[in-house]
Amino acid sequence: MNKINTAYxxxxxxxxxxxxxxxxxxxKLCNNLMVFEDGEKAIRHISDNLHDNTVxxxxxxxxxxxxxxxxxxxxxxxxKLKSNISKNITIYMISSSIxxxxxERAKSYKEVSEYIIKPISISRLKELLSAA
Amino acid sequence: xxxxxxxxxxxxxENASETLSLLVEGINAGVWEWNIQTGQEWWSKRFYExxxxxxxxxxxxxxxxxxxxxxxxxxxxxxQAQNNHIYHHQPYKHKIRLKHKSGSYRxxxxxxxxxxxxxxxxxxxxxxxxNIDQQVRNLEELERSRQLLEETQTLARVGGWEYNLAxxxxxxxxxxxxxxxLPNGQDVEVEEVIAHFTPDSQxxxxxxxxxxxxGKTPFDLELQLITRQQxxxxxxxxxxxxxxxxxxxxxFRGTVQDIHAQKLREIQFTDSLHTISRQNNRLLDFAFIVSxxxxxxxxxxxxxxxxxxxxxSEDEKxxxxxxxxxxSAELNQTINQLxxxxxxxxxxxxxxxxxxxxEYIQLTKEALNDEIxxxxxxxxxxxxxCTTITTNPSFLQSILLSLVLNAIRYRHPERxxxxxxxxxxxxNRPVLTxxxxxxxxxxxxxxxxxxxxxxxFGASTEAKGISQYLTKSQVEALGVAIDVRAIPDSGSxxxxxx
Numbered sequence: 318m319n320k321i322n323t324a325y326x327x328x329x330x331x332x333x334x335x336x337x338x339x340x341x342x343x344x345k346l347c348n349n350l351m352v353f354e355d356g357e358k359a360i361r362h363i364s365d366n367l368h369d370n371t372v373x374x375x376x377x378x379x380x381x382x383x384x385x386x387x388x389x390x391x392x393x394x395x396x397k398l399k400s401n402i403s404k405n406i407t408i409y410m411i412s413s414s415i416x417x418x419x420x421e422r423a424k425s426y427k428e429v430s431e432y433i434i435k436p437i438s439i440s441r442l443k444e445l446l447s448a449a
Numbered sequence: 450x451x452x453x454x455x456x457x458x459x460x461x462x463e464n465a466s467e468t469l470s471l472l473v474e475g476i477n478a479g480v481w482e483w484n485i486q487t488g489q490e491w492w493s494k495r496f497y498e499x500x501x502x503x504x505x506x507x508x509x510x511x512x513x514x515x516x517x518x519x520x521x522x523x524x525x526x527x528x529q530a531q532n533n534h535i536y537h538h539q540p541y542k543h544k545i546r547l548k549h550k551s552g553s554y555r556x557x558x559x560x561x562x563x564x565x566x567x568x569x570x571x572x573x574x575x576x577x578x579x580n581i582d583q584q585v586r587n588l589e590e591l592e593r594s595r596q597l598l599e600e601t602q603t604l605a606r607v608g609g610w611e612y613n614l615a616x617x618x619x620x621x622x623x624x625x626x627x628x629x630x631l632p633n634g635q636d637v638e639v640e641e642v643i644a645h646f647t648p649d650s651q652x653x654x655x656x657x658x659x660x661x662x663x664g665k666t667p668f669d670l671e672l673q674l675i676t677r678q679q680x681x682x683x684x685x686x687x688x689x690x691x692x693x694x695x696x697x698x699x700x701f702r703g704t705v706q707d708i709h710a711q712k713l714r715e716i717q718f719t720d721s722l723h724t725i726s727r728q729n730n731r732l733l734d735f736a737f738i739v740s741x742x743x744x745x746x747x748x749x750x751x752x753x754x755x756x757x758x759x760x761x762s763e764d765e766k767x768x769x770x771x772x773x774x775x776x777s778a779e780l781n782q783t784i785n786q787l788x789x790x791x792x793x794x795x796x797x798x799x800x801x802x803x804x805x806x807x808e809y810i811q812l813t814k815e816a817l818n819d820e821i822x823x824x825x826x827x828x829x830x831x832x833x834x835c836t837t838i839t840t841n842p843s844f845l846q847s848i849l850l851s852l853v854l855n856a857i858r859y860r861h862p863e864r865x866x867x868x869x870x871x872x873x874x875x876x877n878r879p880v881l882t883x884x885x886x887x888x889x890x891x892x893x894x895x896x897x898x899x900x901x902x903x904x905x906f907g908a909s910t911e912a913k914g915i916s917q918y919l920t921k922s923q924v925e926a927l928g929v930a931i932d933v934r935a936i937p938d939s940g941s942x943x944x945x946x947x
Binding site for chain 1: 737740741742744745747748749751752753755756759760765768772775776854857858
């Protein structure tokens with residue numbers, strides 16, 4: 318099992334990000350964790366490092382509801398960049414929305430591996446970060 | 450009988466008597482002759498035949514005619530008529546019932562002419578009897594149908610009409626007059642009839658009638674008419690083109706049905722259905738919002754407790770406690786806001802009051818100070834023609850917040866956001882216009898993003914989603930109209946009509 322090198326958290330909830338980071342650090346689930354509070358900042362980081370596979374993440378934990386650029390907008394922008402990226406990036410959408418519309422919409426993006434409803438348990442997090 | 454005689458005119462005159470007897474035999478009528486002096490009669494073979502008798506089967510006398518053949522009800526009238534003819538020279542032409550050998554009566558028309566001597570006394574009388582049974586029965590049937598139609602029309606509140614194009618003539622059945630509340634039988638003109646409808650219906654009539662006329666097609670419309678008694682009534686007006694033998698359109702024929710009761714039920718039903726589905730959608734939205742907002746707090750709480758377990762520093766544990774307090778406060782706020790949502794749901798007309806508009810622009814600027822600083826937003830107050838707007842204060846505030854945040858969110862990457870706010874009066878309604886210089890978000894996106902449920906604008910809490918939901922409900926509840934025009938790459942304009 319290869320340990321994840323880099324993971325992104327894209328979420329605007331400070332509390333959630335704090336908790337998630339703490340768990341990931343404690344269980345050493347990845348070497349390098351990067352946090353973005355909206356999709357735009359993450360996209361900017363990806364497009365600045367398109368060919369640098371050591372900086373690009375293996376996994377993205379993506380929220381839906383965010384200011385400036387929400388999860389859906391992020392996916393649209395990401396899809397445009399994808400052909401320039403050689404690294405295999407797995408995206409999990411993590412939201413507290415149980416609206417079937419959101420679930421269906423997530424399924425329509427082939428970039429999204431899974432839609433996970435908050436809260437996410439420690440064991441589930443371990444699973445996700447080791448599967449990649 | 451020689452055919453040649455029959456064929457040429459001179460022969461016909463030469464053999465008048467033979468021609469006459471041929472005529473008598475050939476004609477589809479019974480011929481009779483009455484010797485007034487003796488009362489003896491002569492009836493032609495066909496006369497007997499028409500009544501089902503063999504030739505000469507009963508004795509031909511006026512007495513037998515009056516007592517055996519004639520219907521008892523007609524005896525008095527006909528013997529009177531005979532007298533009036535032979536003594537007072539009145540014309541003799543009457544509809545009578547004669548008894549067939551089978552026992553049933555048949556309708557005949559009998560006509561005759563008496564011959565008078567030099568002294569003016571009647572000598573004899575000759576005449577015919579024609580079987581008009583089928584005709585009379587047809588007429589009776591027609592009358593019966595007419596009455597039935599009339600009764601049906603009255604019961605069903607359906608009137609019939611016919612319009613002749615060449616003569617510009619309109620004919621109405623009596624129920625038509627009932628429906629329009631006009632005196633029965635009065636002459637009706639097309640324009641006068643159209644004037645009985647509501648302006649909307651008048652437009653429809655003219656438009657549909659023109660296309661029915663041009664296309665020679667039937668029409669079927671639901672319209673609202675105003676009776677002479679000023680009562681508004683829903684009617685169904687249907688018609689189809691009439692053609693003559695040559696296939697030329699000569700006019701229209703159709704019906705007008707009073708469907709007021711049905712239509713009111715239908716409208717009521719549609720309204721209820723609409724209300725129900727709207728309530729249903731709101732309920733579903735509400736369920737999602739409740740779930741979303743409570744779930745995120747619960748999730749965060751659970752996560753903080755987990756983290757608390759694995760934390761080994763006092764400092765960190767204290768930080769976690771602060772977070773938990775924060776979550777608890779937000780949870781409380783969420784529940785309060787949910788109460789507010791329910792309040793909006795219940796109160797269709799949330800309290801409205803006159804609001805000083807410039808003051809609210811100032812409030813918005815203050816509330817969004819951080820965002821405005823960060824993105825160097827310029828808010829320009831253009832012409833504020835209308836400084837006071839009567840509406841719900843929290844609605845006005847949330848819509849201003851949404852529009853400014855939206856302008857920041859969809860700002861153009863190459864320029865800093867400029868938001869122009871102006872107000873005007875259009876058709877006596879205050880109109881708020883907000884223009885930005887962003888990327889020009891299109892309207893479909895506007896609908897899904899600006900007022901959709903649990904969107905979060907600004908770096909604020911999850912509970913913001915509820916205020917968005919509140920905004921959507923308020924827009925509906927306040928009867929406000931929102932219009933968006935977006936020009937890609939140059940910006941969007943929102944017009945809110947209060």
